[in-house]
Amino acid sequence: MMKKLTVAAALFVALGTAAEEPLAITDFSVENIETLDAQGKVLATVPVSSLPDTDIPVIEKNEELDLIKIKNKQGEEVWLDAYFVKLNKGKVVDLPCYKMSETDGKDSRETGTMGFGGTCEDAN
Known part of the structure:
Protein backbone atom coordinates (compact mmCIF):
# COMPACT_ATOMS: atom_id res chain seq x y z
CA MET A 1 0.00 0.00 0.00
CA MET A 2 2.83 2.38 0.87
CA LYS A 3 4.49 1.73 -2.50
CA LYS A 4 1.29 2.67 -4.33
CA LEU A 5 1.02 5.93 -2.39
CA THR A 6 4.68 6.74 -3.07
CA VAL A 7 4.32 6.06 -6.78
CA ALA A 8 1.11 8.09 -6.95
CA ALA A 9 2.75 11.01 -5.13
CA ALA A 10 5.81 10.88 -7.41
CA LEU A 11 3.57 10.84 -10.48
CA PHE A 12 1.56 13.78 -9.16
CA VAL A 13 4.73 15.82 -8.54
CA ALA A 14 6.13 14.93 -11.99
CA LEU A 15 2.92 15.99 -13.73
CA GLY A 16 2.77 19.17 -11.68
CA THR A 17 6.30 20.22 -12.63
CA ALA A 18 5.71 19.33 -16.28
CA ALA A 19 2.68 21.61 -16.35
CA GLU A 20 4.78 24.49 -14.98
CA GLU A 21 7.48 24.08 -17.64
CA PRO A 22 8.10 27.45 -19.32
CA LEU A 23 7.27 27.93 -22.99
CA ALA A 24 10.31 27.34 -25.22
CA ILE A 25 11.27 26.84 -28.87
CA THR A 26 12.37 23.26 -29.54
CA ASP A 27 12.89 23.44 -33.32
CA PHE A 28 12.45 25.55 -36.45
CA SER A 29 10.62 24.64 -39.67
CA VAL A 30 12.79 26.94 -41.84
CA GLU A 31 16.50 27.62 -42.37
CA ASN A 32 16.09 31.41 -42.47
CA ILE A 33 13.60 33.26 -40.30
CA GLU A 34 12.35 36.83 -40.23
CA THR A 35 12.92 38.88 -37.10
CA LEU A 36 10.03 41.22 -36.43
CA ASP A 37 9.14 44.23 -34.34
CA ALA A 38 6.36 44.05 -31.74
CA GLN A 39 3.74 44.92 -34.40
CA GLY A 40 4.87 42.13 -36.76
CA LYS A 41 6.79 44.32 -39.23
CA VAL A 42 9.78 42.51 -40.75
CA LEU A 43 13.11 43.92 -39.57
CA ALA A 44 15.53 41.38 -41.06
CA THR A 45 15.83 37.83 -42.32
CA VAL A 46 18.45 35.84 -40.42
CA PRO A 47 19.67 32.26 -40.57
CA VAL A 48 18.32 30.07 -37.78
CA SER A 49 21.94 29.22 -36.95
CA SER A 50 22.35 32.84 -35.71
CA LEU A 51 19.81 32.12 -32.96
CA PRO A 52 20.56 30.10 -29.82
CA ASP A 53 20.34 26.33 -30.01
CA THR A 54 17.04 24.60 -29.30
CA ASP A 55 15.12 24.96 -26.04
CA ILE A 56 15.16 28.74 -26.39
CA PRO A 57 13.01 30.22 -23.62
CA VAL A 58 10.14 32.42 -24.78
CA ILE A 59 10.15 35.77 -22.97
CA GLU A 60 6.74 36.94 -24.12
CA LYS A 61 3.97 35.79 -26.45
CA ASN A 62 1.58 38.01 -28.41
CA GLU A 63 -1.51 35.82 -28.87
CA GLU A 64 -3.26 38.34 -31.14
CA LEU A 65 -0.45 38.46 -33.75
CA ASP A 66 0.89 34.96 -32.93
CA LEU A 67 4.39 36.31 -32.25
CA ILE A 68 6.94 35.18 -29.69
CA LYS A 69 9.81 37.16 -28.17
CA ILE A 70 13.20 35.52 -27.51
CA LYS A 71 16.80 36.62 -26.99
CA ASN A 72 19.21 35.99 -29.87
CA LYS A 73 22.86 34.95 -29.40
CA GLN A 74 23.86 38.60 -28.87
CA GLY A 75 21.33 38.92 -26.04
CA GLU A 76 19.01 41.21 -28.03
CA GLU A 77 15.27 40.66 -27.77
CA VAL A 78 13.67 39.77 -31.12
CA TRP A 79 10.16 38.77 -32.17
CA LEU A 80 9.51 35.73 -34.36
CA ASP A 81 6.42 34.43 -36.11
CA ALA A 82 5.23 31.41 -34.12
CA TYR A 83 4.19 29.71 -37.37
CA PHE A 84 7.83 28.90 -38.20
CA VAL A 85 8.83 27.43 -34.83
CA LYS A 86 8.00 24.29 -32.90
CA LEU A 87 7.15 24.97 -29.27
CA ASN A 88 7.34 22.58 -26.33
CA LYS A 89 3.67 23.29 -25.60
CA GLY A 90 1.25 22.84 -28.47
CA LYS A 91 -1.53 25.21 -29.34
CA VAL A 92 -5.05 23.83 -29.10
CA VAL A 93 -7.41 24.92 -31.85
CA ASP A 94 -11.13 24.37 -31.48
Missing part, protein backbone atom coordinates in the same frame (compact mmCIF):
# COMPACT_ATOMS: atom_id res chain seq x y z
CA LEU A 95 -12.68 23.44 -34.81
CA PRO A 96 -16.40 23.43 -35.51
CA CYS A 97 -18.14 20.07 -35.96
CA TYR A 98 -20.03 19.50 -39.21
CA LYS A 99 -22.93 17.14 -39.72
CA MET A 100 -22.41 14.39 -42.28
CA SER A 101 -24.94 14.55 -45.12
CA GLU A 102 -27.43 11.77 -45.75
CA THR A 103 -28.63 11.12 -49.29
CA ASP A 104 -31.38 8.51 -48.94
CA GLY A 105 -33.12 6.46 -46.29
CA LYS A 106 -31.77 3.28 -47.88
CA ASP A 107 -28.15 4.39 -47.44
CA SER A 108 -26.31 3.09 -44.46
CA ARG A 109 -25.05 5.83 -42.21
CA GLU A 110 -21.51 5.63 -40.88
CA THR A 111 -20.42 7.75 -37.97
CA GLY A 112 -17.69 10.09 -39.12
CA THR A 113 -16.26 13.42 -38.11
CA MET A 114 -14.66 14.66 -41.33
CA GLY A 115 -11.23 14.46 -39.69
CA PHE A 116 -12.00 16.64 -36.70
CA GLY A 117 -11.69 13.91 -34.09
CA GLY A 118 -13.80 12.21 -31.47
CA THR A 119 -15.11 15.41 -29.91
CA CYS A 120 -17.52 15.79 -32.85
CA GLU A 121 -19.50 12.60 -32.14
CA ASP A 122 -22.64 14.55 -31.21
CA ALA A 123 -22.66 16.44 -34.53
CA ASN A 124 -23.65 13.35 -36.52
